[in-house]
Amino acid sequence: MKRLLLVFLLGLCVLAGVLVTRTLAVSSRQVAPEAAAPFTVDADAAAARLAGALRLETVAASDGVPANDAAFDALHAYLREHFPRVHASLKREAVGRHSVLYTWPGTDASLRPVLLMGHLDVVPVEPGTQGAWTRPPFSGDVADGYVWGRGTLDDKGSVLAILEAVEGLLTAGHAPKRTVLLAFGGDEEVGGHGGAEATAKLLRERGVTLESVLDEGGMMLTGTVPGITAPVALVGVAEKGFVSVELVVDGEGGHSSMPPRQTAVGILSRAISRLEEQPMPAELRGGSRALFEFLGPEMPFGQRLVFANLWLFEPLVLRQLSAQPSTNAAVRTTTAATMFEGSVKDNVLPSRARAVVNFRILPGDSVEGVLAHVRGVVDDSRVKAGTLAFQSEPSPVSRTDSEGWGVLQKSIRQVFPESLVAPYLMVGAADARYFTGLSDSVYRFMPLRLERADLARLHGRDERVSVQGYAGAVRFYAQYLRNTDG
Incomplete structure (x- = not known):
């Protein structure tokens, strides 16, 4: 047991040494050019x-x-x-x-x-x-x-x-x-x-x-x-790309007094819920990693240590960034349900339900990849998925x-x-x-x-x-x- 403990402590010391050495080796990416030539502006x-x-x-x-x-x-x-x-x-x-x-x-x-x-x-x-x-x-x-x-x-x-x-x-x-x-x-x-x-x-x-x-x-x-x-x-x-995916469910319609177990709205709601619960993966790419490569050396030592050693801390960084909408948008293809249409009357079952989900696409992902993700996550043949015409690859x-x-x-x-x-x-x-x-x-x-x-x-x-x-x-x-x- 003592030997295992010593090996563990030795491993921690080696790891700490690697982390500190890598941190101290990081140099500033900022340039120090000569002063700008004079240019008078009224x-x-x-x-x-x-x-x-x-x-x-x-x-x-x-x-x-x-x-x-x-x-x-x-x-x-x-x-x-x-x-x-x-x-x-x-x-x-x-x-x-x-x-x-x-x-x-x-x-x-x-x-x-x-x-x-x-x-x-x-x-x-x-x-x-x-x-x-x-x-x-x-x-x-x-x-x-x-x-x-x-x-x-x-x-x-x-x-x-x-x-x-x-x-x-x-x-x-x-x-x-x-x-x-x-x-x-x-x-x-x-x-x-x-x-x-x-x-x-x-x-x-x-x-x-x-x-x-x-x-x-x-x-x-x-x-x-x-x-x-x-x-x-x-x-x-x-720049991130963008695509809106249209989801459509066709139902039987009829009076709300005799509803099926799932209406078209219910089926579509479940699909939207799945997409929100299973977003596309977060990754430091497309410019987001470079941000920390340039700013990491200018941070206090503790933060500098983290960004100098993303090989170890990247999952923690991604978890932190994913927690806020403003930073989550920088590390993943985002999912935003924006439109939902069902019945025109409160006591009429919808014969058709439609939703639109807008995706802002991280560089490295694609429009086709987003559509494949939607179909895989929804995993319901009753939900038809297709992209709207106005779209752009990252x-x-x-x-x-x-x-x-x-x-x-x-x-x-x-x-x-x-x-x-x-x-x-x-x-x-x-x-x-x-x-x-x-x-x-x-x-x-x-x-x-x-x-x-x-x-x-x-x-x-x-x-x-x-x-x-x-x-x-x-x-x-x-x-x-x-x-x-x-």
């Missing part, structure tokens, strides 16, 4: 130009309501007026009805172009809620140190900041070595088919391949990662060892040196997904610093951006464009 003038763009209600078409063509036309005219050097020096091409592609030719045609993206359309304001906004949603008010209005965060803020940066670089006489493309879609909020998808198709037809792509996505957030007090610049390196995971990643990480640290940079998995969709076939370095990042409470402003009330924060975004895009020349 914050108040830039904020005023953004405010003017916000007053144009460029709501994309959806649910049978047509887009406001006049607002989009007015916005394009507004951009021509307020960014004259951009429109004098860059080639401008209309793509579809509301989208646009700009080309800033580089001096070295052997270098692959870089693409910066954004979108001009915004989501509508929920009827009856305009009075609840501190400032009217399309007022473009500049007050209390903020620019207020729908689109400041999603996503006219990015578009205008990119144009401000290019206008400023042109004023300074900057001529890029590498060709720069700017793609601004007009329908991102409703799928991006007429904008980003059409633009990507156009570039493929021209044989263009891209060095890197930068679209909207993660931001600089504080208080979102336990153990990290510094702002974290989250760069989306992949994107490939972009590289974090490429020149494109290096330029982006360097630029963030130069302009926002207090921030830590980390890859992450975007649980929503962006236009960037259409360009993954043109580059292995497709990134999703907006250079704005927000607090956790600000996230509710995205698609919500009181969307706004600080005047100084917006000026910082302009400086970032200017530095990023300078850095892409190598």
